[in-house]
Amino acid sequence: MTSPSTTLHPIAVHRHDDPRALGEAAGTQAAELIAEAIATRGSARVMLAAAPSQAATLERLASADLDFSRVVFFHMDDYIGLPSDAPQGFGNWLDAHFLSRLTAAPVFHRIDTSLVAAESAAAYAAVMGDEFFDVTLCGLGVNGHLAFNDPPADFADPLAARPVSLDDTSRQQQVDEGHFPDFDAVPAQAITVTIPRLLAARHIVCSVPGAQKQRAVTETLRRDPDPMFPGTALHTHPDVHLFVDADSAPEDDPHE
Numbered sequence: 001m002t003s004p005s006t007t008l009h010p011i012a013v014h015r016h017d018d019p020r021a022l023g024e025a026a027g028t029q030a031a032e033l034i035a036e037a038i039a040t041r042g043s044a045r046v047m048l049a050a051a052p053s054q055a056a057t058l059e060r061l062a063s064a065d066l067d068f069s070r071v072v073f074f075h076m077d078d079y080i081g082l083p084s085d086a087p088q089g090f091g092n093w094l095d096a097h098f099l100s101r102l103t104a105a106p107v108f109h110r111i112d113t114s115l116v117a118a119e120s121a122a123a124y125a126a127v128m129g130d131e132f133f134d135v136t137l138c139g140l141g142v143n144g145h146l147a148f149n150d151p152p153a154d155f156a157d158p159l160a161a162r163p164v165s166l167d168d169t170s171r172q173q174q175v176d177e178g179h180f181p182d183f184d185a186v187p188a189q190a191i192t193v194t195i196p197r198l199l200a201a202r203h204i205v206c207s208v209p210g211a212q213k214q215r216a217v218t219e220t221l222r223r224d225p226d227p228m229f230p231g232t233a234l235h236t237h238p239d240v241h242l243f244v245d246a247d248s249a250p251e252d253d254p255h256e
Helices: 019-041 052-062 090-097 117-128 168-176 211-222 230-236
Strands: 012-015 044-048 071-075 077-079 107-109 133-138 161-165 189-193 201-208 240-244
Touching: 012 019, 019 044, 019 052, 019 133, 019 201, 019 240, 052 090, 052 133, 052 201, 071 090, 077 090, 090 107, 107 117, 117 161, 117 189, 201 211, 211 230, 211 240, 230 240
Parallel strands: 012 240, 044 071, 044 133, 071 107, 133 201, 201 240
Antiparallel strands: 077 189, 161 189
């Protein structure tokens, strides 16, 4: 259900032939927005997603001619219960696949999952503060989740970050993408940044390649905001750019 006072906005859809072209375009746009923030405010605040779907976008961003020492990065979720050095940890994934490639060291605020879950979420909320992100770089889950806000998602969550239990679809996605050997190996709990905090950004760049995401893309574009389809919350933001490839793009996009 959408509140009568909610203003809805069109989502700009950018179609590309393959994940590489998608990532090149999305990463280029993200770099331009970050450069604009640095030029305007002297620094940039960027929220990152960590997943193979983001790899090409982050690779392009890492190669951009930016002063990364002026960028403060955050990440939108992480598992509870993994060893601190587990490669599946999203902070570790970003270190390996993105941050280690940068020419200058940025500030990167990690979610500290060594704390009690509620304390971890509260601590990360404090680190993020209330200031807008300049850019949120996100994807969509197979079930349409944003970060680990699985359906039914809370579009008006009063917290900035919280502990959550992952639904079976989200856990199976991690197996299907090769991160874990089987379903039982996937942690059942995580810390996630909430949807209102993710959307507290000047710009949103959403990279969604792959046939397994086509339904999530289709429902996100087709529906008004609906907690059972978390990606539909993107309609409440005035500047969202959704990058899709030939496999993830819906055949009939009513917003194009």
